[in-house]
Amino acid sequence: MSTAEHFGARLQEAVASCGPLVAGIDPHSALLEAWSLPDTADGLRDFSLTALDAVAGEVAAIKPQSAFFERHGAAGVAVLEELLRKAREAGVLTILDVKRGDIGSTMAAYAEAHLLPGAPLEADAITVSPYLGAGSLDPAVRLAAAHGKGLFLLALTSNPDGPQVQHARTVRDTPVAAEIARHAEEVGGGTDDRWSSVGLVVGATVGAAYRELGLEQAAPSAPLLAPGFGAQGAGPAELREVFGDNAGHVLVSLSRGLLAAGPDPAAMRARAAQLRADYS
Template sequence: MSAARQIPAGSGSFGERLRQAVEARGRVVAGIDPHSSLLEAWSLPDTPDGLREFSRIALAAVAGKVAAVKPQSAFFERHGSAGVAVLEELLAAAREAGVLTILDVKRGDIGSTMGAYAQAHLLPGAPLEADAITVSPYLGAGSLAPAAQLAAEHGKGLFLLALTSNPDGPQVQHARTTADTPVALEIARHAEQIGNAGHGEWSSVGLVVGATVGEAYRRLGLDRAAPSVPLLAPGFGAQGAGPAQLPEVFGENAGHVLVSLSRGLLSAGPDEAALGARAAQLQADYA
């Protein structure tokens, strides 16, 4: 794995801000995913105006009750420039409300192209600025160096796809490298290296590890390779995982898990009070 600039720890780092948010508001991360079916269930049109109202209600309901929000960019992008404009508004509104944002974009490329993706999302003042983004390391984890460098400079975060919850993921993620180590393990090692957290601190570079991967996270050695990284964990709620999977899947690193919930939370809408109550209950369930 090629070297990348390390993201410094400290009070201004994303990792530290995330740790403080989890301590204050629990581990749940609210996915803001305006599926067409959810818009219909909320009696909203599948249009940019529908996305705007959906996003407004969701953010207002969970602000102060969750560690972060995680908009899924694809559900905004499918509406073209008007949908992307709504995403810009959502990210800005969350920032103004003091809510951390993890933008789920899964960017992954090389060289100047990766640098441009990073500038779009990690550069302060950018229209689509977020506190952290998801990235794909499958062109080689070192290919993410431009994003790691920009994150280091501006106190932002990255979440590297490592062990995803889709059934075909193991074909690539469990495969062995030329050094005869699992690909996912090499990604975890890289995240730990560039995150550069001090003792007891949270790294600003995390991993995406599905809550439905069973014993793979520990069997492949990711727990030992990257003990300081936050773990963004989809798969809870509608996909079948529950509170029992925190210790079962993540073992001693369960305290670093961010429980990503979308449908399990958003199905309580569109009533803002009901959404807020569901968020509070989920925080208690996964405490």
């Protein structure tokens, strides 16, 4: 796989060019109402395409949350298809937040739905759940590697119940989250100079857990998709406090903190530029 085809390298280049922000496109009903849009597929389309146009060039990627489109049925999924296609045409990387996780042919089918070039819901990367065993994701890993796509494995999430599973010890007496990180490093194709194409989802509100559980050492080349900034309480100080020496690998995921500046595209673009400066 050439450097140009490697998702980790493309993401690294996007961050170097546009900064670390990832714009979460989360069109939940409250945001649609705040934009004076109807909670319908038409409102969803206006919201999503306006947000894309506003942040293009100011963020490293967009991260649509599939659930907010799926709740509108086939019409909502059609809007998601259009958003992914228009982002691709605009040269904006897409991380589709779908949190897929299954085994065998089912996992392969999920991967084909989102990572196969030409698929209606094609994205540059998707979020996946490794909690059926990290090896259960191998069909997605193989397809991603074959087509220059990426994965982000849920490792340390910010929900209160997450530590019950993620901090637990495996049969090898290592934290589950650290085993997930180790697996991501093994299969992601990263090097000392090039980011892995298999990253981790680590909440910006997990405190010292990222370092204390050993994820920093287990996956040094992994990009870190970090929700929890902005409305959920984390700010620029958490980049170093939570992620230590790997702070430069963090993708700062923001949704409400950015999209609340809408629906005026100029205001959103200005907000994105300010946040980019704050977190760079």
